Amino acid sequence: MTPSRSTAALGRGDAALHEFSVEASRRLRADGRCGFFALQDAFKHLVFGTDFLHSTALAELGRIAENTRHESARWEPDHILIAGDLAWQLRIGLYARASDFVYTLPFDLMVAVIDPRGLRVARPSLPEGMVNEVFDPAIRLPTLRYETVPGGEVFVVDGSRELLDIQVERPVLVVKLNTSVRDALQWAFDRQTGSAVQAIAADPLDSELVSTLRALASMQRGASVEPVRALTCHRRHFVRWAAIQCLARLAPELAVDALRAAAVDSHPHIAQAAAHTLSRLGQKAMAA
Structure with a gap:
């Protein structure tokens, strides 16, 4: 039996996606960030030179046709996660609205613009003097x-060197390829004043760790002490500090030792906060 046109397109698209996925994983495993940037031609071919988009849409529609209550675990706000591994992710979706702030990218990014009317983008260099892990409200947004970027083209953002801002007058269909999160923090700049207004954890797993530590501190269960103490050496400075604060609630005597170690922490904010806390504790002890 001869396959239908839709079935044939689905097969070709699946094969193209599989081939790209193998190549992406291989390059990033072998060459890291350099391997990611070397994927630009393969990415452009996947998006504009194959039936990849068509077959993906057919597959999603087919699942919904089979089950009208179908909710894919891949669906995200304005995007669908198509493929990826720990090093990279591929999504199809919309740039639907401009953000209130201009954000740094804690990863590297490629964007294929599908909309023939194009996409308005700004890609300025990161502000001079900016150190990702040390938030400084004095840092200013560049011009x-x-x-x-016309439809049918791909643009690349090196997150270690560039910001990205999008002007959106209407939803724009894109395909996005990004690396895994690299930086500790994602900074937000006020687009009107240019001021750096906040920095949040770039990796959701780090945010969850901080939330869990705060919950444990509220529970005040002694059995939590050892894993919390281990987290005072976490690679992210804000997780280390949350662990010390939690330890202060669970086992104050151990927290003092952790504070002494933190007073020489590599992150200046942690070292300053620890030294200040130790000084305050010393003053309280003298007053008592």
């Missing part, structure tokens, strides 16, 4: 100069 944003926009260009239109």
Whole structure:
């Protein structure tokens, strides 16, 4: 029996996606960030040179046709996660709205613009003097100069060197390829004043760790002491500090030792906070 046109397109698209996925994983495993940037031609071919988009849409529609209550675990706000592993992710979706702030990218990114009307983007260099892990409200947003990336083209953002801002007058269909999160923090700049207003954990797993530590502190269960103490040596400075604060609630005597170690922490904010806390504790002890 001859396959239908839709079935044939689905097969070709699946094969193209599989081939790209193997290549992406191989390159990032072998060459890291350099391997990611070397994927630009393969990414452009996947998006514009194969039936990949068509077959993906057919597959999703087929699942919904079979089950009208189908909710894919891959669906995200304005995007669908198509493929990926620990080093990279591929998504199809919309740039549907401009954000209130201009954010740094804690990863590297490629964007294929599907909409023939193009996409307005600004890609300024990161502010001079900016150190990702040390938030500084004195850092200012650089001037944003926009260009239109036409439909059918791919643009690349090196998150270690560049910011990205999008001007959206209407939803724009894109395909996005990004690396895994690299930086500790994602900074937000006020687009009106240019001021750095906040920095949040770039990796959701780090945010969950901090939330869990705060919950444990509220529970005040002694059985939590050892795993909490281990987290005072976590690679992310804000997780280390949350662990010390939690330890202070669970086992104050151990927290003092952790504070002494933190007073020489590599992160200046942690070292300053620990030294200040130790000084305050010393003053209280003298007053008593």
